[in-house]
Each structure stands twice: as C-alpha cells, then as structure tokens.
Amino acid sequence: MNILIVEDEAVAARQLKAMVERAGDDVTVLAVLDSIERTVAYLRQSSQQPAIVGQPVHPDLILLDIELSDGQSFAIFDQVAVTSPIIFTTAYDEYALKAFDVNSVDYLLKPIQETALQKALHKFRQLRQTYGGNPTVSMPIDELIRQLTERQPATLAYRDRFLVHVGQRLIPIDGSEIAYFFSTNKLTFLKSHANNQYSLNYSLDELEKSLDPGQFYRANRQFIVSHKAVHRIHLHFSSKLKVELRPATEESVMVSREKAMAFRQWLGE
Template identity: 50%
Template sequence: MQVLIVEDEILLAKRLKKLLQEAEPAANVIAITNSVSETVSWLQNHPAPDLILMDIELADGQSFDIFQQVKIGSPVIFTTAYDEYAIRAFKVNSIDYLLKPIKEEELKTALNKFRQLSSTPNRAGYIEALLAEMQRMQQQETYRDRILVKQGQKMMSIPMDEIAYFFSQNKFSYIKTVSNQKYIIDHTLDDLEKSLSPRQFFRVNRQYILSSASVTAIHSWFNQKLKVEVVPATDEHIVVSREKASAFREWMGE
C-alpha cells in the first residue's frame, strides 16, 4: 500500500507515519508534503498513491483547495482538529475523518474502511452511507458556544473562544477570559463540563477546566502528576492528577 501523508506539522507527520506503520505494516509512506502547493506539485508529477492521509488546515490554505487544482482519484482519510469540516470532507473522496489527536485504534478502523471500499463495487453508495452517519453524529454532538455572565446589574454573553478557563473558588464558579477579565457564573463546574466541547476544554482537576489555547507549558510534577502553566496566569499551581495526566497529554497533542 503506497501512502502519501499531507501534514504541515513535522512532528505530527512523523507520529502519523509511525502510527500508520504500526497499524498497517505493509504501508509504505512514499512522501510527506506540507502545503497545498507542494501537494499539488507532487500529485502532478507522481503516480497516484493507493491512499492519502490529509490534514485539512495547511500552512498556505485548506487542503480542499488541492482538489480544485488537480484531479485526485485516490481515497482520502482526512485528519484535523476541527470537526466543522466533516461534511465537506466526505464530498471529496473521503473514506473517513479522524480528529486529532489521532489514536491507533481509530486509524486501524479507518484503514479497515479503506479495505472495504477497495472491494466494494458501489463506492458512491458507501460514501453516501458514511456521510449520513457523520451528519447523524454531528446532530447529536451539540455543545455550548457561549455563556451568560454577570457584571454588576448587567448580564453579558461571552463566546467560548474568548474563555481561557473556568475555575471554582470559595464555593463560587468563575470564568477568566483571554483578555484577563473575571466573571462569576451561575453554573457548577460539574454541570459545565457536560456542556463543553471536549476538544476545546479539559477538566484537569476539581477546581479548573482549561481551554487548550490557555496552556502555555506543562511540567512533570510529583507522583506522576503534571503542573500546568496558563495565560492569564493564576495565583496557584494548576496540577493535573496522575489519573488524568496521560489523557491530558494526549488531549494536548502528544
């Protein structure tokens, strides 16, 4: 199986290559390209690979632009940190859609779909079935995109993208925004955790739910725990428990 990897982050490309070779020893990564232009050039000058693993967000644009510039007959497994592209991905040769951080078992499942597709005479029907399943999953997964906060006698609606982290203090819950504003909220962290996208937020301990964008550094700590630095900075250490440390590292892209 000849495989082309399209990924603009070299460490992620190397990890994906390693995962692929562990999941499918017969796979041969014939090239790794890191941009729309480089991928178009490679595809124009080489025979079509058996399979393409393609990141959606590249340094010089989205990988969908590649399909506008060159005809691609190879099946594609898309990889990305953003599930908003799922439906569009399935309309351009996609046989599956993997969200980062990619797990070996999920990659194996995608490769199994690739093998099924290779032996399926009704490829269009197969793609339509996958598309319908992705639409169903998207309809089920709806997460909060903003939250109402109090500011004196006023109330304000804060988008999730502007929140650095949630925290509890003296039996009250608060948010800290990326612009270092602090607001009290009428929700417990337990209730909030259920309504937040697990791709954007992680409950590191009883006191904190962090956005991935707020994390600036991760340090090894006592008893296999982790200490996390965030921005805006806090007055106390944020410690990830030993039980959650592995999942947290994976969530951050290990």
C-alpha cells in the first residue's frame, strides 16, 4: 500500500508518518508534501503514462489535510484528476460532508489518534478487497451523514485541557489555567497564570485551529493569548498595539495594524 501524506505542519507530519509506518509491513510512505502546489505537481507526474524511471509513484491512498498553508486542499481536485482514495485529516469537522464527496475513505479529526488511523486504514484494506484494486466509488451521501452524526458532535469541540510532560510525570492543565502559548527557536510552550512553563508537541498554527476563539487570540506569529493574560495595551506607532501580558514575557508582544481593530473588538471594545 503506497501512501502519500499531505500535511503542512512539520510536527503533525512527522507524527502521522511514524503512525502510518507502524501500520504494517505492506505500507510505504511515498512522500510527505506540505502544499496544494507541490501535491498537484506530484499527482500530475505520478499519473503520467507510460511511467518513467525516477517518476513519482502513484499513491494507492492519500492522507490529506484540509487546511494547507496555501489554501484548502479541495483546490487540488480543481487542478488535477485525483483517482486515489482519500482519508481527510483536519482540526475542523465542518468540511466533513464536502470531504466525503471526493473519493473519501474516511475522515479523521485532529489531533489524530493512532487507533483511529489504524481503523481507517483497515477500512481501506476491506474496500480494496471488496472492489478490487483501489476503491474510487464513494459511499452514498445519506450513509456518510449517518456515520458522521453518530461519531462526531454537532458542533466543533474546542480543546479545553492539555496533558503536559514534567520529567517522568504527566500533568493535566485546564484551559482556564492557561495564560498564553508562545513559540521560540521552533519550539512551542504553554505559560500558565501561575507562571509555570511547559513544552508542547504542537505548533501555534495547530493550536490556533483547536482553541476556542472566544477565549484565545492569535496576537502574532509568536503568541496566542488568553483574555485573562492581557494586562495592559499600549498604542504604538503605525497604529500597532503593544500588549503587556501577565505573567510578563521576555519580549514585546506586538499586534499588527491589520489585526489591531479585531484584537480590540475581541477584548470587548
């Protein structure tokens, strides 16, 4: 089984690749791509007939993130004919019905659990045996809606707790205890209101998608802040905002001119 992974978050891509490679001796990860552009190019080359030496291998299955750095992955289907079945992955469930419309085998909600991935791959293997070769016929939409209703909540469930590592211990951190998230040197950290700091295996982009936007705001590329952490706001030149957080940060937290109004409205202006 040749699998193509399309995921733009480096940490999530590494974790997903490792899980797929543990799925069985019959599984090969062809490539890990991070954008619509690279995926379209790969699929165009891999679908060329006859095959050329060194040409990308056509995937039997694609694990496809819906939200990519250069747009929604549905745009791929507008640019190239995709005959491979899809398992969609995303932090949102609002795209589920649209996703199932396009050769979808399954739909996995992030953060992806290994047991859920194994179940989806098992389903794909069964479909291959039933249809022969690669299954390219989607299930009836009514059946997909029924399955989706049974296994997923009607509304998006935001993350409200994290399990963090402290030495050899695991400590649960409730969302109400979190002051802000920040990244530095390609690492992500959680800072609590009690001024405790913990490392996380998520990027800020992944966290932004999974957090309640009513409680947390992406101030800039380095910070996601909670309401309670905002201590003072200083008007800065060029209509930017300088945000003072509690606990205090080592560097200034700046909100751009483009985001300043939205940030002020989020705080209740």
